[in-house]
Amino acid sequence: MPHKIKIHKGLNIPLLGKAEKKIVQGSLQNGLFALKPTDFPNLTPKSSLKEGDKVKAGEVVFFDKNKPELKFTSPVSGTLKSIVRGERRKILEFVIESDQLNDSIQFNTGDLKALSREQVKEFLLASGIWPYLRQRPFNIIANATDTPKAIFISGFDSSPLAPDYDYILNGQETDFQKGIDVLAKLTDGKIHVTVNDQFPISKFWTSIKGIELNSISGPHPAGNIGTQIHHIDPLNKGEVIWHINPQDLLIIGRLFNKGIYDASKIIALAGSEVLKPSYYKTIAGACVDILLKDNITEGNHRFISGNPLTGTQIGRNDFLGFYHHQITVIPDGDYYEFFGWALPGLNKFSFSHSYFSWLMPKKEFKIDTNIKGGKRALMITGNFEKVFPMDIYPMQLLKAMIIEDIDLMEKLGIYEVVEEDFALCEFIDTSKTDMQAIVRKSLDLIVKEMN
Amino acid sequence: MKGLRNYLDKIKPSFKKGGKLEKFHSLFDAMETLFFVPNKVTTSGSHIRDAIDMKRTMIIVVLALVPALLFGMWNVGYHHFLMLGQYADKTFLEVFGFGFLKVLPIVIASYVTGLTIEIIFAQVKKHDVPEGFFVSGMLIPLILPVTTPIWMVVLATAFAVIIGVEAFGGAGMNIFNPALLARAFLFFAYPAQMSGDKVWISGLASGEGVIDGFSGATPLAHVAQNELSKLASFSDMFYGFIPGSIGETSTLAILIGAIFLIWTGVGSWKIMLSGVLGTLSLGLLFQWIGVIHPDIQNAYFHIPAYYHLVMGGFAFGIVFMATDPVSAAQTEKGKWIYGFLIGIFAVLIRALNPAYPEGVMLAILLLNAWASLIDHYVIEANIKKRLKRAKI
Numbered sequence: 001m002p003h004k005i006k007i008h009k010g011l012n013i014p015l016l017g018k019a020e021k022k023i024v025q026g027s028l029q030n031g032l033f034a035l036k037p038t039d040f041p042n043l044t045p046k047s048s049l050k051e052g053d054k055v056k057a058g059e060v061v062f063f064d065k066n067k068p069e070l071k072f073t074s075p076v077s078g079t080l081k082s083i084v085r086g087e088r089r090k091i092l093e094f095v096i097e098s099d100q101l102n103d104s105i106q107f108n109t110g111d112l113k114a115l116s117r118e119q120v121k122e123f124l125l126a127s128g129i130w131p132y133l134r135q136r137p138f139n140i141i142a143n144a145t146d147t148p149k150a151i152f153i154s155g156f157d158s159s160p161l162a163p164d165y166d167y168i169l170n171g172q173e174t175d176f177q178k179g180i181d182v183l184a185k186l187t188d189g190k191i192h193v194t195v196n197d198q199f200p201i202s203k204f205w206t207s208i209k210g211i212e213l214n215s216i217s218g219p220h221p222a223g224n225i226g227t228q229i230h231h232i233d234p235l236n237k238g239e240v241i242w243h244i245n246p247q248d249l250l251i252i253g254r255l256f257n258k259g260i261y262d263a264s265k266i267i268a269l270a271g272s273e274v275l276k277p278s279y280y281k282t283i284a285g286a287c288v289d290i291l292l293k294d295n296i297t298e299g300n301h302r303f304i305s306g307n308p309l310t311g312t313q314i315g316r317n318d319f320l321g322f323y324h325h326q327i328t329v330i331p332d333g334d335y336y337e338f339f340g341w342a343l344p345g346l347n348k349f350s351f352s353h354s355y356f357s358w359l360m361p362k363k364e365f366k367i368d369t370n371i372k373g374g375k376r377a378l379m380i381t382g383n384f385e386k387v388f389p390m391d392i393y394p395m396q397l398l399k400a401m402i403i404e405d406i407d408l409m410e411k412l413g414i415y416e417v418v419e420e421d422f423a424l425c426e427f428i429d430t431s432k433t434d435m436q437a438i439v440r441k442s443l444d445l446i447v448k449e450m451n
Numbered sequence: 452m453k454g455l456r457n458y459l460d461k462i463k464p465s466f467k468k469g470g471k472l473e474k475f476h477s478l479f480d481a482m483e484t485l486f487f488v489p490n491k492v493t494t495s496g497s498h499i500r501d502a503i504d505m506k507r508t509m510i511i512v513v514l515a516l517v518p519a520l521l522f523g524m525w526n527v528g529y530h531h532f533l534m535l536g537q538y539a540d541k542t543f544l545e546v547f548g549f550g551f552l553k554v555l556p557i558v559i560a561s562y563v564t565g566l567t568i569e570i571i572f573a574q575v576k577k578h579d580v581p582e583g584f585f586v587s588g589m590l591i592p593l594i595l596p597v598t599t600p601i602w603m604v605v606l607a608t609a610f611a612v613i614i615g616v617e618a619f620g621g622a623g624m625n626i627f628n629p630a631l632l633a634r635a636f637l638f639f640a641y642p643a644q645m646s647g648d649k650v651w652i653s654g655l656a657s658g659e660g661v662i663d664g665f666s667g668a669t670p671l672a673h674v675a676q677n678e679l680s681k682l683a684s685f686s687d688m689f690y691g692f693i694p695g696s697i698g699e700t701s702t703l704a705i706l707i708g709a710i711f712l713i714w715t716g717v718g719s720w721k722i723m724l725s726g727v728l729g730t731l732s733l734g735l736l737f738q739w740i741g742v743i744h745p746d747i748q749n750a751y752f753h754i755p756a757y758y759h760l761v762m763g764g765f766a767f768g769i770v771f772m773a774t775d776p777v778s779a780a781q782t783e784k785g786k787w788i789y790g791f792l793i794g795i796f797a798v799l800i801r802a803l804n805p806a807y808p809e810g811v812m813l814a815i816l817l818l819n820a821w822a823s824l825i826d827h828y829v830i831e832a833n834i835k836k837r838l839k840r841a842k843i
Contacts (some may be wrong), residue, residue: 013499015499160499234840236837236840236841237841302492302498304498308497308498308499309497309498309499310496310497311498313498328498330498330499332492333490333492333493334490334492335490336456336487336488336489336490337487337488338452338455338456338486338487339486339487340487340488341488341504341506341507341510342506342507342510345502348502349501349502350501350502350503351501351503351716352501352503352715352716352717353714353715353716354502354503354507354508354511354715354716354717355502355503355507357502367499367500368492368499369492369493369498369499370488370490370491370492370493370500371489371491371492371493371500372488372500372501372502372503372504373488373489373500373503373504373505373506373507374484374489374504374505374506374579375579376504376505376579376581376582376622376623377581377621377622377623377624378623379505379583379622379623379776379777380508380776381719381776381779381781381782382719382721382776382781382783382786383716385783391833391836392833393782393830393833395781396781396782396826396830411834411837411838412830412833412834413837419496423496423497426496426497426500427497427499427500427501428501428503429500429501430501430503430504430505430508431505431623432500432504434494434495434496435496436495436496436497437495437496
């Protein structure tokens with residue numbers, strides 16, 4: 001194995017409600033699907049269709065006003081039901097009603113080997129699959145005019161309640177291999193796939209050709225792409241690395257194997273408030289109400305597209321996010337707790353030993369969305385470093401971000417981090433600072449300054 | 452509990468903006484959040500948050516101080532009755548009760564002064580009342596002699612909170628540890644009430660009924676005056692049966708607090724350990740010089756190095772003061788250097804400075820001032836490493 005990484009810093013948050021390994025094949029072809037421009041930072045959507053227009057799977061629904069080559073296509077065939085707008089007429093969702101016909105646009109990709117880099121890019125852009133490729137720094141859609149120094153794929157997700165990729169990917173080697181072959185066209189560097197060293201490496205990974213198969217062991221964020229890049233091929237100023245989720249790579253593989261945009265994926269439905277947490281076969285952008293029907297407990301809930309650390313809050317009838325492979329339902333924390341800060345707290349999870357819950361290291365916790373304290377100045381030191389497995393000073397970098405000193409951010413390693421890398425710091429933070437928002441704001445600021 | 456909640460909900464609107472009690476918003480908020488963890492939910496970033504907050508962190512430090520506080524109360528009574536020659540006749544409760552009544556007013560004075568000022572500042576600056584004073588309010592009494600007049604406690608606390616904390620922008624922005632600043636303020640403003648042999652024992656200054664030959668001198672004073680024969684035994688110093696500031700005498704009680712702080716993850720073990728290592732290394736050097744030059748007149752060259760750990764305020768300072776995360780070095784590497792230097796300077800001031808018998812307070816304040824500099828060099832090294840990588 002070219003790189004065998006061990007990290008010790010980090011934290012696995014023991015949440016209740018892990019998905020059971022069972023794939024439910026729901027009647028998910030019908031119903032509503034949505035493309036949400038808000039899933040992509042810095043994007044100004046421009047619609048290509050009007051409400052009521054017929055649309056095929058793979059047909060352009062909207063594009064980026066500033067980069068018209070960035071197209072976003074419908075995952076299903078049907079009708080553009082509505083364009084949902086928010087404040088100042090900002091477009092929030094393009095809602096498509098499926099006609100269940102799966103009528104797809106055909107892309108005649110031909111023989112991959114014969115295609116040039118530009119032709120490959122052209123197919124990916126035209127089919128709307130390109131946005132699945134994201135870049136570091138900045139955690140934005142890959143810039144099609146760049147050539148990345150390497151492409152990274154994390155073979156597992158270590159976030160709380162995350163789906164097991166070994167389980168999901170099983171049996172899809174052909175599409176995955178094709179996806180890798182496509183990526184190989186896009187970079188002169190290596191394609192790094194990093195798998196979890198804590199489990200035996202499945203045959204799936206060893207059967208794939210054309211990759212550098214690395215392994216990493218340790219707690220979350222071992223599965224974060226940022227952690228893996230930092231330890232394998234760290235980013236310097238001016239360098240670009242692309243990355244893609246393994247399930248999204250299957251979509252690329254299917255485009256070149258079948259000639260269609262087939263956005264089907266398997267997601268995990270998890271969380272303490274889900275009655276039967278398990279895996280579901282669905283399509284990108286699917287409405288979650290079918291999955292949740294008769295499957296959640298009573299009470300106020302937080303619905304999250306993605307995992308509880310980095311996901312997006314959605315409504316009960318909202319849609320799966322573009323990059324998400326998980327829906328999480330946890331209790332809402334809208335309540336007062338009498339002397340909560342003074343109680344022994346056997347049922348309260350804390351990274352510190354300040355509550356007696358450390359007496360039960362095997363316990364899985366039901367954690368709600370209460371902030372559990374007031375916002376304060378950043379006073380406690382030395383904690384963030386314990387969950388931040390990079391040679392970067394998280395507290396100092398964060399302070400540089402707060403004062404918007406780009407020069408200092410560069411010196412302290414801003415190009416190596418994105419929002420999700422600060423998620424655990426945000427989780428354990430005593431002063432309850434909303435760090436991921438600060439990181440996103442700083443990245444946007446730098447992108448703006450550079451243009 | 453439900454009744455209290457309903458009552459708070461009922462009166463809450465009048466403390467809101469435009470309400471008739473708007474002026475007391477910070478006070479209301481402080482009381483409400485004291486009784487109830489707020490019902491606020493996450494709106495951005497991580498949907499779930501760790502159960503720890505500033506209140507929990509601070510209450511853990513206060514709990515860690517309880518052994519030292521309780522022992523301090525007993526020790527005040529113990530030395531008082533020892534001085535009168537009556538200790539043998541007194542029950543444990545009488546001894547502890549005497550100390551309790553002497554110490555309690557100082558604790559109350561410190562908390563009332565500090566919290567009042569904090570609440571006023573919070574109201575004016577429109578932010579929540581920070582919890583930092585939970586700890587400072589307990590630290591200040593524990594590092595004062597029991598004979599400190601109440602007005603001095605009030606004055607010193609006010610100085611620490613206004614000049615030491617609020618002038619820098621509030622809790623979390625201060626450079627110096629507020630409690631130590633209060634102590635230093637009194638030490639330099641009223642040296643007669645803060646040092647000497649008479650201040651450590653309640654009633655000694657008046658001289659009434661004191662048995663013959665009783666001295667209220669602390670072990671540090673004995674060493675400084677080259678009276679090694681009068682120095683208390685190591686075990687007395689370790690357990691704390693010696694005169695001194697209220698909470699600092701018992702190394703054992705402090706050690707219990709230290710273990711609690713380290714186990715809960717609230718206090719930095721790196722600072723504590725490196726502080727001990729710094730003290731021992733310079734202490735051993737002096738001890739070695741004392742062995743090869745037996746004629747040196749300074750008694751600090753003739754005591755075992757580990758005596759430094761149990762004498763004076765070293766243990767208390769390194770466990771509860773040096774580890775204050777705001778005024779200490781903030782990088783993990785920096786913490787090692789910071790703690791080590793505190794140990795070095797503490798011994799240096801004790802042994803080689805004729806003016807001040809105790810060096811820990813000044814050593815920590817000095818390193819508070821240097822902490823940012825230490826961090827600066829640690830971070831520069833990290834930056835250089837990153838720049839070097841970029842060139843390759």
